[in-house]
Amino acid sequence: MGPLAGMRVIEAGGGAAVGYGTKLLADLGADVVKLEPPEGDETRRRGPFPPGAEGHAERGGLFLYLNTNKRSVTLDLTTSRGRALFHALLGDMDLLMHSVPPPEMAAQGLDWQTVHALNPRLVQCSISRFGQSGPRRDWKGSDLISSAAGGWATVTGGGPGGEDLPPLKAFGQQADYQGGLHAATAALGVLLGRERHGSGGQHIDVSIQEVVLSFIEMTIAHHAYGGRVASRLGGKVLQPWAMMEAKDGYVFILCVQDVEWQRFVEWMGNPEWASWEIFADRFKRAETWDVLRPFIAEWVAQHTVEEIYTGGLARKLAFAPISTMGDLLASEHLKQRGFFAVLGHPEAGELTYPGAPWKFSATPWELRRPAPLLGQHTAEVLGLDAGTLARLKEERVV
């Protein structure tokens, strides 16, 4: 059993941010009830799908991953009956985590006053693009928009000479996953405070824009400490830190500390240029990278990716191959760690999923059940008999 066994969570609003936030909790043992509109969560339509199953609501890889261990209840929160059924569920919940945009919260029965009055111990965690206040509260967004608004895209992509290439988002929905992670952090912290201090419930306002801003490394520090504006068109703060071409493909070269550079220089056979004053420390090497890069590139080009990666490991250098997804699935190390998990599903069949991000010694992370079918648990969770369920379906409430 996971560490959160017994915790009761309800999820609403859909998308990757709240989906990942509650997946973290569900996989650690919390009982998560996922509310979906009658047409299903938007991530059901996103894929990736197996060939021939495009658009199949039960077979999208993202949905299947994000919703392990959860139960699904369909409920139309824009109807008064739907809201009443939703509110009836809040009585014994610990946490409501949702992604309904601020201007739509009241209409869907999610305004804090209403929720708090129904269950004063409930913690409500609202994840939004721009937060619950401020002049752009009601602006529309998406993962791409959050990546741009939080300042991440501006420092990604490009490279020297890449002026015509736009700012770039990282693959996937990274702004949203981080939004979900920070929401889970705040929610667990507040729930712990409730248990430890006997305090009541409260409302957590998570802005994905601020979450992105909080992790873009040196972007703000460069500005505040050096008056520099970080850009994807500029250089790195230290070098070497680069993707370079080895004999058989790209490899990643990195020396964060000067002692690591010294070990790398020794490996390269202590070439004369490495003793030049202009390469004397990590900052100088960053300034003179245009001069240094060709020397290193020449050495890198004479070796294979594997030689550089494993040779680096042996010398306490954090070099890396540019892994493909196939490489990960075939990794002997990840196999021995039991990282990937195989799980059956009534519609999607047996599939391999990314597994536990951590191993708990006493309360293991576990997959207890696959992602739910749309509305699979509506009757069970809402306590409806067959007749009532049929009537509510007809009225398109569930």
Place this chain on the structure above:
Amino acid sequence: MRPLEGIRVCDFTWVWAGPFGTLQLAHLGADVIKIESSKRLDTVRGLVPADNQPGVNRAGYFNQYNQGKRSVALDLTTAEGKQIALELVAKSDVVAENFSAGVLERLGFGYEELRKVKPDIIVISLSGYGASGPLSPYISYGPAQVPMSGLAALTGYAGGPPMEVGISYGDPNAGIHGAVAILAALWHRQRTGEGQFIDESQWEAAIAVLPEGVMAQVMQGEQPERAGNRDLLHAPHGIFRCAGDDAWVALACRTEAEFAALCRVIERPDLSADPRYATLAARKHNEDALESEISAWTRTRDRWQVAEALQAASLAAHPAMTSADLVADPHLRARGIFVELPHAEVGVRTHVGIPWHLSETPCTVQVPAPLLGEHTDEVLRDVLGYADQPIERLRERGLFS
């Protein structure tokens, strides 16, 4: 009372991944005590000094990600240093470390040793490859996790090479996953009195946020091709050039109604009826041409006017922000996300604060990042009960350097 007031974290983490995790606990009100030493200096205390004047307390990197923590300088290579660290563990709820796997064991601080001094201790060990498996002894850094995890191979412009993502993404991602794990373990301890050991691999945490890549490989036998800012499902979806120097606006158009609105905003109502763009499938097929049509409108216009016009028509759009934009942004300023507290050596600088806000027990960053060893005496005296004289004796022996 802040949610984690009364929780103490003995923090052996350094660089970025671990400190980013314990930063979240400090944000929630925990007493995070960073154990460090000038003899094994946290490398980000050198990144990058304010106004180019060197000094271990002047680094923006360190000062951003260690806000609200206390610092004890302690030489862990000495028997007395170890003893003091163990005394601190005995008074802590959580121990966090992100040395390479095995380093803490060699110092004598393995989980089994630590639980002898504090039976319900929660220990998180955050390493590149995890505490088991053939690669476990090896080091890694956050930047290397971007290629290692496969994120680099998935990120990049269409037809172009793999790309990094501008930051050492493996670090904050591992750190925040670590924070979730610690809090979950604290919840379990609150309920049962039981502590535990958490083994986190940076690499695995980085793969956990790549479901679109892994599941495509599993379901389709190949991974998605690099596609810049484009979306699997929607179009147009990208970042478009505006008037001015390196000025851009991001736009995500997700429904037919939004596309019709977009065509009206860019004064091209003809496009929504054009067979090349009339359906989503057609727009995906002709995305290059469609993007040119949009760029033709944006590139002569101010990015804020573009974003505001698009938002006024209920479209998701926002300028791509630079650091200069962010620190001056009226929305972010109104939200109060920046922290500007006086620091003994660098004065008032802008830092990013807490990206969530609580209605009943507000959390704010109350003190800036600590100077190296700033709280050594205070912690020895107030937490461990040392008198002034023994502290001085230990200092003379160089224990607190």
